[in-house]
Amino acid sequence: MHHDEEGENPVCLPANFKCPGQSRWETSRVSRSKGKVICIENRVRRISQTKVNRLKAQCMADEVYDMDDFLKREYSLTKPYQGLGSSSSSYWDMMGNALITTEHVRLTPDLQSRQGAVWSRIPCYLRDWELQVQFKIHGHGKKNLNGDGMALWYTKERMQTGPVFGNRNHFTGLGVFLDSYPNENKNHEKKYNPSTQRVFPYVSAMVGNGTLAYEHDRDGQSTEIGGCTSLLRNIPHDTFLLIRYSKNRLTIQMDVDGQRDWQDCLDITGVRLPLGYYFGASSATGDLSDNHDLVSMKLYQLTVDRSPEEEEEEELTIPSVDHFERFNKVEVQDEGMSTVQLFFTIVFSIIGVFVLAVVAVVMYGRWKENSRKRFY
Numbered sequence: 513m514h515h516d517e518e519g520e521n522p523v524c525l526p527a528n529f530k531c532p533g534q535s536r537w538e539t540s541r542v543s544r545s546k547g548k549v550i551c552i553e554n555r556v557r558r559i560s561q562t563k564v565n566r567l568k569a570q571c572m573a574d575e576v577y578d579m580d581d582f583l584k585r586e587y588s589l590t591k592p593y594q595g596l597g598s599s600s601s602s603y604w605d606m607m608g609n610a611l612i613t614t615e616h617v618r619l620t621p622d623l624q625s626r627q628g629a630v631w632s633r634i635p636c637y638l639r640d641w642e643l644q645v646q647f648k649i650h651g652h653g654k655k656n657l658n659g660d661g662m663a664l665w666y667t668k669e670r671m672q673t674g675p676v677f678g679n680r681n682h683f684t685g686l687g688v689f690l691d692s693y694p695n696e697n698k699n700h701e702k703k704y705n706p707s708t709q710r711v712f713p714y715v716s717a718m719v720g721n722g723t724l725a726y727e728h729d730r731d732g733q734s735t736e737i738g739g740c741t742s743l744l745r746n747i748p749h750d751t752f753l754l755i756r757y758s759k760n761r762l763t764i765q766m767d768v769d770g771q772r773d774w775q776d777c778l779d780i781t782g783v784r785l786p787l788g789y790y791f792g793a794s795s796a797t798g799d800l801s802d803n804h805d806l807v808s809m810k811l812y813q814l815t816v817d818r819s820p821e822e823e824e825e826e827e828l829t830i831p832s833v834d835h836f837e838r839f840n841k842v843e844v845q846d847e848g849m850s851t852v853q854l855f856f857t858i859v860f861s862i863i864g865v866f867v868l869a870v871v872a873v874v875m876y877g878r879w880k881e882n883s884r885k886r887f888y
């Protein structure tokens with residue numbers, strides 16, 4: 513046995529692991545003999561070529577094993593989408609204008625005023641999971657003349673239509689929005705504030721409690737808990753989004769470069785999502801449109817160690833985010849008075865003036881009477 517193999521447990525690299533400045537398996541010769549440098553979990557170690565090969569083989573085998581073991585087919589939607597929307601044995605439902613092809617589920621075509629969605633039929637009781645979404649958003653419209661985008665869901669409600677990318681508003685649970693049209697910049701051009709401007713397409717997340725409203729006209733800016741710009745549209749290859757939820761931590765990563773390299777988009781702790789909600793994806797077009805193609809949604813169960821206290825954490829009924837106010841960094845601009853406010857302001861002003869006038873008349877009358885009494 514080689515000396516460098518003694519007492520070493522080879523550790524597999526995580527799927528998206530990358531040493532600083534190195535590609536995943538990049539090795540470089542450090543001596544004329546068999547020594548190589550390999551990057552393993554942030555440590556650079558000198559090991560033999562044999563071991564490099566063995567490690568590679570083992571990691572690859574483990575990855576295949578992981579994929580099979582942790583992919584949850586009942587919450588995943590993959591080609592060839594067998595029975596989707598028709599068979600009672602399918603794990604998924606389809607609604608609206610959504611259409612199945614051999615390559616994808618087209619949630620909306622590149623046509624005006626369409627809505628489409630797919631929803632998982634089985635509520636999910638996994639505590640820690642990772643959802644990998646493969647998709648393609650493309651169309652004829654020029655930049656910012658396309659819309660509206662799509663959304664991924666983990667919510668209590670399912671199969672409802674509405675104004676939030678084809679889904680209902682006031683939803684309960686998690687919504688992740690791939691917003692390709694900047695409504696706010698359009699609607700508030702004069703009040704446009706460069707410090708709060710977001711560049712579109714913009715990916716963001718929101719946790720709804722059933723009463724909180726997603727404001728479409730403001731692209732959900734007032735309720736978002738985080739987000740990032742991601743140039744995910746009209747790209748020649750497929751694009752990917754990853755949502756990881758583990759131990760109340762929500763992470764979103766994007767891969768739109770086709771390099772299999774995840775870019776961090778959002779990482780928030782203190783996100784509390786109840787069990788038993790449904791996964792879904794929806795999309796809508798308005799005056800502007802795009803093809804919103806969903807290639808796959810793969811749900812993986814994550815295995816996580818928990819302390820006894822964490823195990824005993826009380827089960828939630830309402831989704832929430834700890835210290836939600838910390839996200840309200842955007843100052844709500846003074847929009848001036850609404851018509852209703854203006855109406856009541858005028859009414860109360862008139863009443864106020866009238867009351868004052870009556871009081872003044874009465875006071876004057878009394879004063880006059882008093883002064884008369886004094887004279888006589």
Ligand SMILES: [Ca+2]
Pocket residue numbers: 660691692693694695728731
């Ligand atoms: Ca928008």
